[in-house]
Structure formats: structure tokens, C-alpha cells
Amino acid sequence: MERRIGVYICHCGSNIAGTVDCEKVTEFARGLDSVVVARDYKYMCSDPGQNLIKDDIKEHGLSRVVVASCSPRMHEPTFRRACQDAGLNQYLFEMANIREHCSWVHEDKGMATEKAKALVSAAVRRVYYHEPLETKEVPVNPNVLVVGGGIAGIQAALEVADSEHQVYLVEREPSIGGHMAMFDKTFPTLDCAACILTPKMTTVGQHPYIQLMTYSEVEDVSGYVGNFKVKIRKKARYIDEDKCTGCGQCQELCPISVPSEFDCGLGKRKAIYIPFPYAVPNKAVVDPVKCSHLKGLAEGKDVCRICQKGIEKKGIPGCEADAIDFEQKDEIVEVEVSNIIVATGFQQFDPSVIYQYGYGRYDNVLTGLEFERMSNASGPTNGEVLLADGRKPESIAILHCVGSRDENYHKYCSRVCCMYSLKYSHLLREKVPEAAVYQLYIDMRCAGSGYEEFYERLQEEGVNFVRGRAGEITNIAERPEEEGKLIVICEDTLVRRKRRIPVDMVIMSCALEPRADADQIAKTFSLSRKADGFFLEKHPKLDPVATMTDGIFIVGCCQSPKDIPDTVAQASAAASRALAMISKGKVEIEAAIAVVDEELCAGCKICVDLCPYKAISFDEEKKVSRINEAVCKGCGVCVAACPSGAITGKHFTTEQIMAEIEGVLV
Amino acid sequence: MEKRTRADTFVEEISASPGGEGICLCIQCGTCTASCPNADRMDHTPSQLIAMARAGMKEEVLSSNAMWHCLSCYLCTVRCPRGIKQTDLMHALECLAIREGLSSGRTRTPAMYRSFNDFVYSLGSLPEFGFMTWFYMLTNPLRAFRMIPVALSLLRHGRLSIKARRLTPEGTSQLKAILDKAESLGGAS
Numbered sequence: 001m002e003r004r005i006g007v008y009i010c011h012c013g014s015n016i017a018g019t020v021d022c023e024k025v026t027e028f029a030r031g032l033d034s035v036v037v038a039r040d041y042k043y044m045c046s047d048p049g050q051n052l053i054k055d056d057i058k059e060h061g062l063s064r065v066v067v068a069s070c071s072p073r074m075h076e077p078t079f080r081r082a083c084q085d086a087g088l089n090q091y092l093f094e095m096a097n098i099r100e101h102c103s104w105v106h107e108d109k110g111m112a113t114e115k116a117k118a119l120v121s122a123a124v125r126r127v128y129y130h131e132p133l134e135t136k137e138v139p140v141n142p143n144v145l146v147v148g149g150g151i152a153g154i155q156a157a158l159e160v161a162d163s164e165h166q167v168y169l170v171e172r173e174p175s176i177g178g179h180m181a182m183f184d185k186t187f188p189t190l191d192c193a194a195c196i197l198t199p200k201m202t203t204v205g206q207h208p209y210i211q212l213m214t215y216s217e218v219e220d221v222s223g224y225v226g227n228f229k230v231k232i233r234k235k236a237r238y239i240d241e242d243k244c245t246g247c248g249q250c251q252e253l254c255p256i257s258v259p260s261e262f263d264c265g266l267g268k269r270k271a272i273y274i275p276f277p278y279a280v281p282n283k284a285v286v287d288p289v290k291c292s293h294l295k296g297l298a299e300g301k302d303v304c305r306i307c308q309k310g311i312e313k314k315g316i317p318g319c320e321a322d323a324i325d326f327e328q329k330d331e332i333v334e335v336e337v338s339n340i341i342v343a344t345g346f347q348q349f350d351p352s353v354i355y356q357y358g359y360g361r362y363d364n365v366l367t368g369l370e371f372e373r374m375s376n377a378s379g380p381t382n383g384e385v386l387l388a389d390g391r392k393p394e395s396i397a398i399l400h401c402v403g404s405r406d407e408n409y410h411k412y413c414s415r416v417c418c419m420y421s422l423k424y425s426h427l428l429r430e431k432v433p434e435a436a437v438y439q440l441y442i443d444m445r446c447a448g449s450g451y452e453e454f455y456e457r458l459q460e461e462g463v464n465f466v467r468g469r470a471g472e473i474t475n476i477a478e479r480p481e482e483e484g485k486l487i488v489i490c491e492d493t494l495v496r497r498k499r500r501i502p503v504d505m506v507i508m509s510c511a512l513e514p515r516a517d518a519d520q521i522a523k524t525f526s527l528s529r530k531a532d533g534f535f536l537e538k539h540p541k542l543d544p545v546a547t548m549t550d551g552i553f554i555v556g557c558c559q560s561p562k563d564i565p566d567t568v569a570q571a572s573a574a575a576s577r578a579l580a581m582i583s584k585g586k587v588e589i590e591a592a593i594a595v596v597d598e599e600l601c602a603g604c605k606i607c608v609d610l611c612p613y614k615a616i617s618f619d620e621e622k623k624v625s626r627i628n629e630a631v632c633k634g635c636g637v638c639v640a641a642c643p644s645g646a647i648t649g650k651h652f653t654t655e656q657i658m659a660e661i662e663g664v665l666v
Numbered sequence: 667m668e669k670r671t672r673a674d675t676f677v678e679e680i681s682a683s684p685g686g687e688g689i690c691l692c693i694q695c696g697t698c699t700a701s702c703p704n705a706d707r708m709d710h711t712p713s714q715l716i717a718m719a720r721a722g723m724k725e726e727v728l729s730s731n732a733m734w735h736c737l738s739c740y741l742c743t744v745r746c747p748r749g750i751k752q753t754d755l756m757h758a759l760e761c762l763a764i765r766e767g768l769s770s771g772r773t774r775t776p777a778m779y780r781s782f783n784d785f786v787y788s789l790g791s792l793p794e795f796g797f798m799t800w801f802y803m804l805t806n807p808l809r810a811f812r813m814i815p816v817a818l819s820l821l822r823h824g825r826l827s828i829k830a831r832r833l834t835p836e837g838t839s840q841l842k843a844i845l846d847k848a849e850s851l852g853g854a855s
Binding site: 407467469491497 | 693695696698699700706711714741745747
């Protein structure tokens with residue numbers, strides 16, 4: 001059958017035309033085999049540009065279309081739609097990228113024009129062999145899974161649940177709340193973190209459309225967008241959640257004290273404990289590593305159980321609700337959802353690796369989170385700022401950029417530290433007004449609504465801002481006033497002097513970094529990671545919450561460090577994306593997928609293990625591989641790996657690829 | 667392809683010298699100064715030197731005493747958050763200063779280098795006695811007398827050799843070839 005190909009060269013303003021001679025490329029295209037019309041235009045993606053294509057399809061009876069313009073990531077959908085509108089199957093279209101792959105990366109106009117010609121020739125030869133393909137639609141399940149119960153996960157869960165769609169909220173810790181629950185106040189408005197977070201937490205706990213699964217982890221995700229199957233491990237809490245009233249009697253009785261994770265080790269908790277006073281759910285949990293009864297059980301002994309039995313001699317009862325169950329086992333729960341919102345958060349950089357800052361070697365060198373707990377009224381010091389020996393500090397230094405903006409640790413700026421450091425200064429001016437506060441910064445980055453104003457406020461409150469990064473912290477005094485102090489050594493770069501600042505306490509504004517198990521999470525949810533370790537979004541500007549895996553979204557600090565307002569906005573965005581799909585009720589499946597020729601398949605199963613999307617299953621009866629059309633992304637791994645050549649990638653057939661290569665070379 | 671040059675050629679010159687590559691990356695945080703055990707003796711702090719160089723203050727930078735006080739302890743290099751090899755940069759500035767004839771009159775380090783280099787070049791070894799005598803001749807001969815007790819003490823402990831150990835003529839000529847090559851590659855002497 002005769003092929004009638006139309007070729008359209010886009011100038012993209014001067015983006016392409018500035019480096020590539022578009023008229024020459026058009027002239028060249030006209031001479032190519034089967035090309036019946038070739039045109040160039042200033043902006044092919046504009047309405048008049050698209051109309052050129054549509055009109056030509058009708059007028060010249062085009063059966064194939066090539067547009068040479070930007071990356072298909074930008075405008076392939078635009079031009080496919082234009083073809084479709086004019087009655088041409090969208091897969092009979094091919095795009096040549098002469099912007100990102102040509103004009104933007106070359107300077108020599110003559111050579112760039114030659115390259116553009118080669119790319120156009122490749123696309124023309126390729127499109128010759130294109131086949132019309134049909135996309136399919138599958139119905140979607142209306143439920144949503146949210147992974148992570150920090151402010152990001154809480155917000156996303158509430159947004160979805162408020163539309164009366166079922167949400168499963170999975171949190172690894174015994175309570176939701178995440179890092180925000182640990183904070184004292186929040187910048188720049190100084191709302192108490194608990195005051196604005198707990199209403200949301202309790203709503204989550206009581207919401208009829210949210211099934212909260214704390215102390216649980218996602219083990220496995222299978223299926224595809226619209227129809228994921230998720231396996232969740234509910235870890236044994238050793239507490240019957242339905243019976244526990246959260247009265248706290250058990251933790252009063254428990255004789256075993258261990259450092260509290262929630263208080264960053266500054267305070268204690270018991271082996272049976274409620275993580276913090278406003279925990280949701282307000283239920284106890286048994287630490288299986290520390291509980292002496294559980295340790296004893298492993299050796300076949302029955303010890304302790306004071307929490308359960310009480311102290312008979314003193315007439316103190318144990319758990320009156322009979323909620324403690326030492327026989328409890330981990331439980332696997334399976335749920336089906338259409339979308340997954342990953343909100344697994346961050347961890348604080350461990351500053352002990354920066355030896356010269358002395359964290360872990362000197363008392364009174366604190367991390368930011370430790371200070372948050374100390375400053376929090378429900379924290380280990382009831383909100384008092386105290387030194388390790390119980391005195392009040394007379395001087396405090398706050399160090400910015402600990403682990404951030406540093407080649408040796410994390411190159412990126414953690415974005416929130418300038419602001420939370422200012423908040424610490426404010427809290428210190430409030431709680432220890434007689435103490436001198438020094439803030440050592442490299443640059444003050446206060447971009448955000450009301451942020452610069454907050455900086456100005458702190459300047460008025462009398463904080464000593466020193467422009468310089470601390471080189472080291474020492475306790476070796478050189479002058480009498482340094483005796484018994486920590487000396488922060490820095491250059492005050494504005495006066496160009498090396499300074500030794502003696503202080504009682506140092507607070508380090510540590511970087512936000514990807515969680516240690518981010519790699520595992522990435523595998524479970526088929527996510528990619530950026531060079532800095534955070535999860536990769538689909539597009540850094542135009543699609544910041546979606547990922548390369550359809551139906552899986554990332555929000556909050558697992559995507560990149562961000563503050564609470566940005567996190568909440570992103571969570572709401574992901575929720576609306578999920579709801580958009582649910583309200584549509586169906587999802588379109590990519591047609592460019594792999595197919596197995598069962599006659600040729602030898603049943604070696606190599607493809608089954610290689611498929612990154614778990615799309616290939618093995619038919620044990622027929623002994624052949626089978627590809628799930630809805631899951632396959634058409635990545636081509638199986639096509640390349642199949643030793644029998646039994647798998648073909650639709651829209652990427654050998655014929656098409658060879659023609660494309662020929663086109664570049666000829 | 668036309669090479670893009672910065673308006674300020676002094677920074678270009680430093681960037682092009684071995685060790686000076688990272689000068690454009692500096693964020694002026696002062697970690698180098700804070701880590702430098704000798705910063706208090708310098709007329710300009712190490713980070714200030716970078717700022718001045720970037721402002722095109724060639725004469726002030728090259729006549730500074732700062733680089734001559736560098737002890738090569740490498741603390742700045744280890745701690746620099748931008749990965750700048752500040753120690754190497756200091757030595758690059760020393761080379762430029764010598765080449766431009768701007769080495770600071772307030773430091774004797776260039777004379778020390780001179781003396782060191784002369785001996786190694788001609789003998790292929792470093793007889794401490796002759797080397798130090800030559801150094802004091804070049805700088806302040808009177809200071810040599812003040813050092814006599816130290817010299818005697820070193821002698822007594824066998825730590826000061828008077829006689830030079832010479833390389834074989836073949837070895838000396840090979841070493842000379844190496845040093846000539848180093849100089850032709852931009853090393854100052």
C-alpha cells in the first residue's frame with residue numbers, strides 16, 4: 001500500500017531556527033521517499049500549527065505524519081491528538097527531536113542542520129513501517145493507599161477520604177504524626193505544631209473512610225495503575241487495639257525504661273508504651289526487643305507480666321481492659337487500590353560523622369530535632385532549655401548547613417534549615433532571654449510567604465547573626481572567658497576575622513536526607529531515585545507529584561526537602577490526581593507494549609525475572625510466558641533479552657528500529 | 667568553538683594553574699579560615715584572598731603574605747564544602763607571585779624555596795648545613811648566629827649533616843631533566 005507522509009519542521013521561535021536552518025531541512029524532507037508534503041512553521045504546537053497537520057491529512061490524504069520539533073516528552077501527546085482528530089491513528093505519527101537532541105546542544109549551524117536532516121530522515125523511514133494500534137481502557141478500583149503517616153500522608157489521606165473514597169493509611173511507627181508531631185512551633189507564624197496537627201490526626205483516627213494501619217509496613221505491590229494489589233504486614237503490637245483504652249496504666253507499671261525515640265533519646269519510655277501523649281491511635285505497644293516477658297518467652301520462661309497482672313501486694317491492678325496479648329502474631333493484610341501515594345518522609349542527617357563538630361563527644365551539642373523536643377512543653381524537660389548539668393545556658397550557637405551544601409555529605413540545600421534556625425533563635429530569645437544567641441549562616445535563604453519578614457523580626461529580637469560556617473567546635477580554652485565553654489571557631493566573613501565564639505550550647509541545623517531504607521521503598525513501589533537519593537518525580541516542573549510508574553505518586557520530603565506548606569500543597573495535589581482518575585472511572589493502557597509469540601517461546605523464563613514492572617507471568621500449563629497488557633510499559637527489556645526472539649515490542653519492531661538507524665546513517 | 671572567557675582574566679589565570687581550578691566554586695563560607703592554624707598571621711584570610719582574586723585585585727592578592735604562611739596541613743582542603751583544594755590554590759598563588767615578582771617582602775618563605783631548589787638542582791640532595799647557611803645568606807645573615815645553639819644541638823644528635831651526599835652524575839642529570847620539565851610546565855623557581 002502506498003504511504004503518503006507529511007513532514008513538519010518546527011522553528012520553536014528561535015529555539016530551533018536559531019541553530020538549524022529549518023527551510024533547508026524542509027527542502028530536504030520534500031525530497032525523501034514517500035513524502036508528499038513538507039512544511040516549516042514557527043510554532044507547530046500552536047493551534048494554527050496543529051491545523052496545518054489536520055488540514056493536510058484531509059487534503060493530501062496523508063497516511064503518516066512526522067513532526068520535527070522538541071522532545072516527545074513535551075508534545076508527542078499534542079500531535080498524536082491532532083492526528084487522531086483528523087481521523088489518523090495516533091500511532092501513525094512519529095516525532096523527531098531536533099531541539100533537545102540538536103539545536104540546544106550544538107553551536108555550528110551548518111552541522112546542526114545536517115544532523116536535523118539525518119533525524120528527520122530517520123523518522124520518515126521509521127514512520128513508513130508504523131502500524132495502527134489501539135489503546136485499551138480498564139476500569140479502576142476506587143480505593144487509595146497512602147504510605148506514611150506524617151503531615152504529607154495525613155493531608156493526602158484526608159483529602160481523598162473527604163470525597164468519600166476508601167483510604168488505607170499505612171504507618172510504620174505505632175502512631176501517625178511523623179516528624180511534625182515532634183516539633184515545638186512552626187515557622188514563620190509560630191503556631192504550635194501539635195495545635196495544628198492533632199486535629200488532623202484525630203480526624204484521621206475517626207474518619208469513616210480511612211482505615212488506619214499503624215505499626216504496619218507495605219511488603220509487596222503488584223498489579224497496575226487502577227488495580228494495584230498491596231500486601232501489608234501488620235506487626236504484632238501485643239495489644240488488642242479494640243480493647244486498649246489508652247489509659248496508660250501499663251506504662252506506669254512497666255519496670256523497664258529505655259530511651260524514647262520520640263524524644264530523640266533525651267527522655268525515657270517504657271517497654272510497653274504509648275509513643276506520646278497525643279498519639280493516634282492512642283493505644284499502647286510492646287517493644288519486643290526490650291520487654292522482659294517477650295524475651296523470657298523466647299527462652300520458654302514466664303517472667304514479669306506486671307503490666308498485665310498489676311502488683312497484687314499493693315493492690316494495684318494491671319490492664320483492666322485485658323488488652324495485652326503476648327500471643328499476638330504479625331498479620332498480613334491484602335488490599336486493592338487504584339492509586340498509591342508514597343509519603344515516606346526523610347531522616348535527619350547524623351552529624352556525628354563530622355568529627356570536628358564534636359556531636360556525641362561533647363555534652364550540649366544538639367541536633368535540631370533534639371532541640372525541638374527539649375523546647376516542646378511535652379518534651380523531656382517540659383519545655384525548658386537546659387544544659388546537660390541542669391543549668392540554663394548563657395550563650396547558644398546555632399549552626400546552619402550541617403551536612404547540607406557540602407560536597408562531603410549532601411550537595412543540596414535542605415531548604416528549611418535557615419527558617420527553622422530562625423525559629424530556634426526565637427524560641428531561645430523567649431525561653432532564655434538573658435542568653436546570647438549566635439546564628440552562623442552561609443546565606444540566609446528565606447524565600448516564602450512571610451519568611452523574609454520573620455528574618456527581620458529575629459534581627460529585631462537581638463540575635464547575633466554571624467556570616468560564616470563553623471570550622472570546628474572545641475573545648476580547649478585559649479582565653480579565660482573560654483574556660484568551661486564550647487568554642488565555635490569560624491570566620492566572620494563580613495569583617496574578615498577568624499573568631500572564637502565561646503558558648504554553652506550548640507544546636508546543629510542538620511540536613512534532611514533520604515531515609516536509610518529509601519532503596520527498599522523504591523523497589524517496592526517501582527520508583528526511581530535522583531542523584532541525591534530522593535525519589536524521582538515524573539517531571540521536575542510540570543509533573544512534580546507523579547512518578548514514572550502510573551498511579552504511584554510521591555509527596556513531601558521523600559521527593560525532596562521541603563517545608564510544611566509545600567508538603568501540604570503537594571499532598572493535596574497528589575490526592576486530586578488520584579481522585580481525578582477515580583472519578584473518570586477508567587484508565588487508558590499504553591498500546592506500545594510487548595507481545596509474546598507463543599509458538600516461538602521456549603519457556604526459559606528469563607523475561608519473567610527481568611521485567612521491572614512484574615508484568616510477565618508464566619503459564620505453567622502451556623509453558624510459555626504471558627505479558628499482562630495493563631502492566632507492561634513497553635520498556636523492551638524482555639524483547640532484548642529473549643533468546644528465541646519470541647517477544648516483539650509493538651511500536652518498536654525490529655523493522656522500525658532498523659529503518660530508523662538506516663535513516664540516520666544514509 | 668569560541669571559548670567563553672570571563673571579564674576578569676586574573677581569575678582565568680588562577681583557574682588555569684594547577685591547584686587553582688576550584689576558585690570559581692567558592693561560596694565564601696570561611697570554613698578554610700576557621701580551620702587554618704595560621705590564619706591569624708595572614709594579612710588576608712584564605713577565603714578573603716579568593717574573594718579579592720575574583721574581584722580582580724591581582725596586585726593585592728599576589729603581594730599578600732597569606733599563601734606564604736600556609737603550612738600545607740590540608741585541613742581547609744578536607745573541610746571545604748565545595749571541594750576546593752585550598753592548599754593547592756595557595757601554592758598556585760605562590761607560583762604566580764614569584765613569576766610576577768610580587769612575592770611579599772614580609773615573608774622569607776620564597777627565599778627558603780629558592781635555597782631549597784638551588785641545592786636540589788645542583789647537588790641532587792639537601793645538605794642541611796649548607797642549605798640553612800645559604801638561606802640565611804639570602805635573607806638575614808645575622809639570624810644565623812642566633813641559630814648556632816640549635817645547630818650545635820642538632821649536630822650532637824647526628825641530625826645535621828655537613829657533608830652533602832651526592833647523587834651519581836647520571837642521577838643528577840636525570841633529576842635536572844625532571845626539574846627542568848617541571849619548570850617548563852609552569853612551576854616557579
